[in-house]
Amino acid sequence: MPSRSLLADAFRAHPVHVHQKHIDFTSLQEIPDSHKWTQIDDEQHPLVDPLITESVPVIDLSDPNVLQNIGHACKTWGVIQVTNHGIPTSLLENIESASRSLFSLPIQQKLKAARSPDGVSGYGVARISSFFSKLMWSEGFTIVGSPLEHFRQLWSQDYTKFCDIIEEYKKEMQKLARRLTWLMLGSLGITKKDLKWAGSTGESKKGSAALQLNYYPACPDPDQAMGLAAHTDSTLLTILYQSNTSGLQVLKEGIGWITVPPIPGGLVVNVGDLLHILSNGMYPSVLHRAVVNRTKHRLSIAFLYGPPSSVEISPLQKLVGPNHPPLYRPVTWNEYLGTKAKYFNKALSSVRICAPLNGLADVNDHNRVRVG
Numbered sequence: 001m002p003s004r005s006l007l008a009d010a011f012r013a014h015p016v017h018v019h020q021k022h023i024d025f026t027s028l029q030e031i032p033d034s035h036k037w038t039q040i041d042d043e044q045h046p047l048v049d050p051l052i053t054e055s056v057p058v059i060d061l062s063d064p065n066v067l068q069n070i071g072h073a074c075k076t077w078g079v080i081q082v083t084n085h086g087i088p089t090s091l092l093e094n095i096e097s098a099s100r101s102l103f104s105l106p107i108q109q110k111l112k113a114a115r116s117p118d119g120v121s122g123y124g125v126a127r128i129s130s131f132f133s134k135l136m137w138s139e140g141f142t143i144v145g146s147p148l149e150h151f152r153q154l155w156s157q158d159y160t161k162f163c164d165i166i167e168e169y170k171k172e173m174q175k176l177a178r179r180l181t182w183l184m185l186g187s188l189g190i191t192k193k194d195l196k197w198a199g200s201t202g203e204s205k206k207g208s209a210a211l212q213l214n215y216y217p218a219c220p221d222p223d224q225a226m227g228l229a230a231h232t233d234s235t236l237l238t239i240l241y242q243s244n245t246s247g248l249q250v251l252k253e254g255i256g257w258i259t260v261p262p263i264p265g266g267l268v269v270n271v272g273d274l275l276h277i278l279s280n281g282m283y284p285s286v287l288h289r290a291v292v293n294r295t296k297h298r299l300s301i302a303f304l305y306g307p308p309s310s311v312e313i314s315p316l317q318k319l320v321g322p323n324h325p326p327l328y329r330p331v332t333w334n335e336y337l338g339t340k341a342k343y344f345n346k347a348l349s350s351v352r353i354c355a356p357l358n359g360l361a362d363v364n365d366h367n368r369v370r371v372g
């Protein structure tokens with residue numbers, strides 16, 4: 001990740017006006033009106049009992065059948081949990097403890113590293129807050145490029161230690177994200193020749209990425225609060241480390257919200273909107289959200305991986321034919337982030353050029369889903 005990332009330009013051009021109402025969750029005995037959500041589930045999209053339904057596929061990356069397993073899981077779910085991924089446990093422990101240190105700083109200290117309205121990096125409420133009348137029960141810290149300046153504001157003494165952990169984490173995650181991208185595309189018959197930018201190892205051609213640290217404090221009334229509202233990620237894929245506390249839920253069409261239980265050493269991998277576009281709709285980008293807990297706080301760390309920010313992404317030629325017209329027009333990650341900032345969960349439909357041939361609703365037609 002270059003320190004002055006092109007990704008940041010997407011937000012300079014499309015400032016997101018969120019109510020920057022920063023709140024000290026530690027002092028609250030009950031939910032203030034500003035954070036009270038009237039209904040977090042509805043009849044069409046109920047919360048599903050984990051004991052009576054299927055669960056998100058767990059893919060062992062060392063399995064000889066990994067290619068078929070991953071392809072099938074991505075087509076049917078758009079989300080998987082991976083094991084044997086090669087990320088050292090010590091690195092996961094280090095990033096978790098660095099994130100805990102960050103969020104446990106006093107609010108006045110955290111605000112020294114607040115994200116500016118037209119900026120991408122720093123401390124603040126979820127970007128998607130601007131689309132909802134109620135605030136979410138969470139705090140976030142976004143890192144695009146180097147966190148050095150912000151970390152210097154947070155910790156005057158040992159900020160370099162925290163920077164080193166972030167850099168190491170980004171480096172390892174970048175390698176894993178590239179490997180996963182090739183596995184996911186490989187199972188659709190796509191090779192490095194079919195995707196010039198992704199085959200290159202040159203600095204300018206490497207994917208761009210953002211790191212999102214999320215903190216969900218324990219909540220006196222979890223049924224009336226939302227940790228992070230339902231959304232898809234604007235990425236190729238997202239790798240999420242959710243530590244050992246559950247809270248992530250994914251929407252399985254026709255079934256409802258399914259909890260993704262943390263598994264020891266496991267990482268959740270979401271298909272994002274750009275991979276949905278590249279795969280010409282074969283892989284759905286999964287709608288997901290985070291709910292909160294009455295007694296436990298929760299931490300999650302998302303590595304949001306995308307292509308170089310100004311490369312045009314469009315349905316891959318090999319996946320297009322007379323019976324499979326291209327479903328989306330070309331779009332760069334930079335442009336798409338701007339579109340997302342404007343249209344949120346309708347961003348995908350806004351770049352769509354062709355309705356599904358079978359007349360059925362698109363798997364990614366989230367307009368029908370109540371998101372607030």
Ligand SMILES: C=C1C[C@]23C[C@@]1(O)CC[C@H]2[C@@]12CCC[C@@](C)(C(=O)O1)[C@H]2[C@@H]3C(=O)O
Pocket residue numbers: 007120126127128142209210212231232233234235302304337340
């Ligand atoms: C690259 C990015 C994707 C993201 C916006 C961002 O610039 C950095 C934060 C990312 C995140 C994380 C939480 C959910 C999300 C929808 C949001 O509001 O900020 C995603 C954005 C996205 O995928 O569109």
Ligand SMILES: O=C(O)CCC(=O)C(=O)O
Pocket residue numbers: 212214228233238240242247248249288289290299300302
């Ligand atoms: O906290 C979680 O489980 C979800 C986080 C997430 O969806 C994100 O950061 O994009």
Ligand SMILES: [Fe+2]
Pocket residue numbers: 231232233238288302
């Ligand atoms: Fe997400």
